[in-house]
Amino acid sequence: MRAVVVHTFGGPEALELVEVPVPAPGHGQVRIRVSAAAVNPVDAVTRAGALVEAGLMAPRPVTGIGWDVAGEIDEVGAGVPDFAVGQPVIGLRDLLDRSLGSYADYLVLDASAVAAAPVGRTAAEAATLPLNGLTAFQALDLLDLAEGDSVLVTGAAGAVGGFAVEIAARWRGLRVIAQVGAEDAGFVRGLGATWVLPRETPDLAEAVRALVPGGVDAVLDTAGLGAGALAAVRNRGSFVTVVGGADPMPLRGIRVHHAWISADGAALATLAGYDLTLRVADTLPLEHAADAHTRLARGGLRGRIVLTTEHGGGS
Incomplete structure (x- = not known):
């Protein structure tokens, strides 16, 4: 072969x-x-x-x-x-x-x-x-959010970010702020994002807190923004990165995790049953x-x- x-x-x-x-x-x-x-x-x-x-x-x-x-x-x-x-x-x-x-x-x-x-x-x-869908799925599991909670997804038009927005919004009932380039704003809205912020936003945390006073419950950082995205999280919220070297310090009681992918057939079966993009x-x-x-x-x-x-x- x-x-x-x-x-x-x-x-x-x-x-x-x-x-x-x-x-x-x-x-x-x-x-x-x-x-x-x-x-x-x-x-x-x-x-x-x-x-x-x-x-x-x-x-x-x-x-x-x-x-x-x-x-x-x-x-x-x-x-x-x-x-x-x-x-x-x-x-x-x-x-x-x-x-x-x-x-x-x-x-x-x-x-x-x-x-x-x-x-x-x-x-x-x-x-x-498999790879990108499972990464998004397992990262959202680490955030440990409940229906109605808010999450910021950076790099939301990317392979992992797109799956994360869609799974979070459509199958977990979360309010999603998607950070993307202007050309991808319509795409992520179609995935179910509640709000869209431009990638070029000068102060991401300030913009997020204007939408969700006090800060979001969690961040899924697929763009490797690190501390710049952590500042958008409320005290004792949660933060997950999928980018090596982008793990910020766990300030303000925020739980910080790195999502390391692992094969999981049962989770893959769940994802295969979703009507994902x-x-x-x-x-x-x-x-x-x-x-x-x-x-x-x-x-x-x-x-x-x-x-x-x-x-x-x-x-």
């Missing part, structure tokens, strides 16, 4: 398409025949070696690339009663230091990291959900992974580029 791997860290040209044996599922695992794999910023930093430099991943001779996968069950290992061969699924590979990622024809995952694919969506659309910027064949990374580096994408195999998955 084909897989995209890295032997020597570097730019997009470091991505190599190689032939490797088809992996076999062990106890509690399934093998997925991959149709689509989303291209995420974490894939680029993995390819460049930044995760090894940061101590988040052990160095290894061959590094697999890709977290998100959509496809169908190809083989079921022992002790897996809930999946059947041919079933459309989505999954998340959250183990970094492995020689195979989701940029491949086949991928073995623990069954606990897999869920039935969202109904009525293409494989390319479904592949955009799934954004595909473009689809490219697996062998064009380097082109996808080059386009990702240019920025300006709305949605994810998705790599597809000959098994299908185009939008």
Whole structure:
């Protein structure tokens, strides 16, 4: 089978398409025949070696690339009663230091990291959900909010931010302040944001407190604003960041957390049951992974580029 791997860290040209044996599922695992794999910023930093430099991943001779996968069950290992061969699924590979990622024809995952694919969506659309949807879902869990509470989402038009706004507003009953660029204001209102603040707002905390006197109950900081966003939170509120190095000091009794993603099939199943907005910027064949990374580096994408195999998955 084909897989995209890295032997020597570097730019997009470091991505190599190689032939490797088809992996076999062990106890509690399934093998997925991959149709689509989303291209995420974490894939680029993995390819460049930044995760090894940061101590988040052990160095290894061959590094697999890709977290998100959509496809169908190809083989079921022992002790897996809930999946059947041919079933459309989505999954998340959250183990970094492995020689195979989701940029491949086949991928073995623990069954606990897999869920039935969202109904009525293409494989390319479904592949955009696991990493960013779970990050938003788990970050909102850490905020521990009740229906009617208020939350500021920074970077609200991004992949994680967009899911966070939609989940918070439509499925958790929260009042959402979305901070975005002017060009994305209509988009986040469509996701359910109660208020929208421009990204260029000179004093974010002051603007937030004008909308919610005393400050919001929580902030989900996907833009890495840190202390600038913490100032918008009420005393003894909560703050979650998804950006490394953006954890502010827990002033005024505010609970500060960092959302570190973990694969969770049950949560994925919940997300797949929501009618979430799934954004595909473009689809490219697996062998064009380097082109996808080059386009990702240019920025300006709305949605994810998705790599597809000959098994299908185009939008």
